Amino acid sequence: MIDVSQFALMSGIGKISDVGFMKRFVKCKDWIIWLTHHILPNPVIQYKKSEWLKPYQVLAVDASDLVEKGAVKKLWHLHYALDIFSLTCCQFKITQQSTGESLKNFKRTKGCLVIADRAYGTIKSIEHCIKAGGDFIIRIKNKSFHIYDSSGKKIVFTDWLRTVGETASELNVYIKNSENELIPLRICACKKTKEKIEAEKVRIKKMERKKQRKLSDETVFTHSYMFVITSLPSVISAAEILSCYRLRWQVELV
Numbered sequence: 001m002i003d004v005s006q007f008a009l010m011s012g013i014g015k016i017s018d019v020g021f022m023k024r025f026v027k028c029k030d031w032i033i034w035l036t037h038h039i040l041p042n043p044v045i046q047y048k049k050s051e052w053l054k055p056y057q058v059l060a061v062d063a064s065d066l067v068e069k070g071a072v073k074k075l076w077h078l079h080y081a082l083d084i085f086s087l088t089c090c091q092f093k094i095t096q097q098s099t100g101e102s103l104k105n106f107k108r109t110k111g112c113l114v115i116a117d118r119a120y121g122t123i124k125s126i127e128h129c130i131k132a133g134g135d136f137i138i139r140i141k142n143k144s145f146h147i148y149d150s151s152g153k154k155i156v157f158t159d160w161l162r163t164v165g166e167t168a169s170e171l172n173v174y175i176k177n178s179e180n181e182l183i184p185l186r187i188c189a190c191k192k193t194k195e196k197i198e199a200e201k202v203r204i205k206k207m208e209r210k211k212q213r214k215l216s217d218e219t220v221f222t223h224s225y226m227f228v229i230t231s232l233p234s235v236i237s238a239a240e241i242l243s244c245y246r247l248r249w250q251v252e253l254v
Helices: 002-010 020-023 029-039 123-131 157-162 194-211 217-222 238-253
Strands: 057-067 076-082 088-095 112-116 135-139 169-176 183-193 223-228
Touching: 002 020, 029 238, 057 088, 057 169, 057 238, 076 238, 123 135, 123 169, 123 183, 157 217, 183 238, 223 238
Parallel strands: 057 112, 112 135
Antiparallel strands: 057 076, 076 088, 135 223, 169 183, 183 223
């Protein structure tokens, strides 16, 4: 803010203190929202909301490191929620570096649909969303948590995944919450194209060299597939859910 007041003075705009600028700035919410809507590139701003998405506020969430300036470069964690169809920040939270990525870092409400990557694929994140009456599409890792059938028997996820082709498929599953209750969800998956599978193999080899450890054959196998877990009802197809997940990339760009 001191930089702004100095710039105003040196450029001849006028003399204003940093406190005076802040008091004016906080009143500019509507103008800033208007401004962000009009400076965004057309291919992005012209996203059309699918009919089935109209009842939802669609949020993509992610986290990033922030480095504090100064001799002691202290690290912070920025947790950020982007409204996909207005491309505006809906929520953010700054925490200590030790606070990991979790949907518990965000306020969830009914009518909210959260899209998140593998880092958020935990029982705690899922439970937090369900308790608030919200929905989610979350990419998950192999063996992030146990999944069960309706009788409570464990499902071997990779056995089902081997039956999935490039056409979107779905599997009705249950997870156990913190009270050991079975919660019904769906896993939606499709096999990646040959080109994407080959690119993924190259990426895995680079990652193994960097981290000096080899991934298991089972984990490498699952990287040939795209799969997410969702609380959305069965009237919304697996193809629609996987297509919606791809919108999450906008928060990466932000």
